[in-house]
Amino acid sequence: MVEPNLWRVLEPLAPTLVYQRGSMIYWQGDMADRLYYLKRGKIRIFLASVDGAEHTLRIQQTGSVFGEAAFFDGGPRMSSARALEKSEIIAIPRDVLLDSLQREPGLAMAMMRALSARVRMLSSQVDSMAFLQADRRLARFLAESAPVIQCSHEELGERIGASRITITRAVQKLQQRGWIQPQYRAIRIFDPVALLDYANGETK
Template identity: 25%
Template sequence: MADWISETPAFAALDAESRAALSTLEVVDLPRGAVLFRPGDAVAGFVVVLSGRIEVYLSGANGRELMLYAVEPGQSCVQTTLGLLGTADYAGEAITARPTRLVMIPRALFLRLMDLSPGFRALVFAAFAERMDGMIRLMERVSFQSVECRLAAWLCAQAEHGRVQATHQEIASRIGSAREVVSRRLDAFARRGWVRTERGAVVICDPAALKKLALAEG
């Protein structure tokens, strides 16, 4: 059995035949900022993230970006699963957010395991269901919660030692807004004494106020 399988509990629990088929696959190391796919690309295989993080973005005609979801160890990519089970090409763009180790299961092997291995099939559908639930929650937040609430909640969730390392554009992509809107809201937060903005970062000055806003209805 390949080391990557033994280090991945969900795959280590598969039947011997499936593990043998997967053990021949090569582990790939990618640097931060590597592009895995772009809109219009055909789906070549199923990505298994061993370490690191991949972020999937959707871009609008106006240039705005929305981060749909991130793929970390144990998680799956919705667009990849849909493309492998159907014929759809990628609609978004996937970029490594930090150095990432992964294995690519080729389309032919993925489909064969889906047909022959109940354990592999259950693993794929369970990860797909979890990811779809997360996307529905994202749509609910973007549709029904105000930008201020989403921004406050995101800052609270991402803060480390009272600091969030992110540009205004990165924040906008993650909360489903525009950079200009995020900049105006952060300026308003700063005037209230809740945050302090620095180049590429936001310092949290009043976490209690942000948490209260985050819990407010949009």
């Protein structure tokens, strides 16, 4: 997330674009000439295989930046981005943002924090995929998403590498312990500490 007082610095840098639900913001392989600030809405970041299968990497929420990794290294996009609902996005050209970063040290630090958080999140996902059972992977993911995550069971499965049926069973298990409460296309997290303890094997 970008700090609330900094979005005002980002907004004048480029016009606000409106994307309807299902619209593509960019495709995997596109040249990364813009960084995106999500003023309002929800964006799905995903990988697409050659056979058309898609794997969700994360869901961007209001107030976040995305598309920054390829933007800063100048390479092609490694993932695709699609609007999950009507979204307002500020697409900031490279030269405009780089000039602003030089003039606004606070904005530069915010971008560094966003990149660091992204690296930590990806490292955690890799560790979970490699070593944890599905219910413990889900527990870790939910703990890191507190207090609420808006996501279907199918999308959760794509995020942690499990089937929808497995996710449904894991959600029921965690709900029975009183740590979460499923809602319509969302899950409210009551006890992220207990979820992390469970994910780390400190409770059975």
